[in-house]
Amino acid sequence: MLTDAPPRNSKRAGFLESDRIKTLDLPNDGRLLAIAKSIDSAMKAGQSAGVRRVCSEFLDIASEFYKVPDCGIRVLAARPLRVREYMATELFGDYAPETMLIRVWMRTALRKEITSFGTFLSTLCHEFCHHLDFQQLGFPDSWHTRGFYERAATLYHCARGTPPKHLYWVPVAGGRW
Numbered sequence: 001m002l003t004d005a006p007p008r009n010s011k012r013a014g015f016l017e018s019d020r021i022k023t024l025d026l027p028n029d030g031r032l033l034a035i036a037k038s039i040d041s042a043m044k045a046g047q048s049a050g051v052r053r054v055c056s057e058f059l060d061i062a063s064e065f066y067k068v069p070d071c072g073i074r075v076l077a078a079r080p081l082r083v084r085e086y087m088a089t090e091l092f093g094d095y096a097p098e099t100m101l102i103r104v105w106m107r108t109a110l111r112k113e114i115t116s117f118g119t120f121l122s123t124l125c126h127e128f129c130h131h132l133d134f135q136q137l138g139f140p141d142s143w144h145t146r147g148f149y150e151r152a153a154t155l156y157h158c159a160r161g162t163p164p165k166h167l168y169w170v171p172v173a174g175g176r177w
């Protein structure tokens, strides 16, 4: 994981706040865990319509819990050529704040290999956290800060039923981690 560089303009305060917020409230009723298992089964069946349906349920449950508007979801077979995410490490999804639409894709662009369930669920949680940044936290932008990655990981481990991992950060050039 690599964070974005802090902006130098008026958005800097929001960036620093995003960096500071390392966790988020989690639903503890097991609903996300159950629906994540259905995503796994739907992926094994290999039908994008089925995967879309359960992803949509997952997002509805999460949006209800966080009291944010529902976001749309499209599940694509392969990665489109043009993607909004500018991070080279994020190969499996994007989020458009204007339309509140998440797109995730089930196969890599070049080798057409099916995405693993873990990567797919992690992408879904990552893109949903972009939605939360705008709709719940009220940030003017959704940066990849240390806090952002921690929040996305917290949601992922809740949905996956795995113990949260501690992330270690090492500073690199340009104020990034």
Ligand SMILES: [Zn+2]
Pocket (backbone or CB within 6 Å): 085, 090, 126, 130, 144
């Ligand atoms: Zn992102």
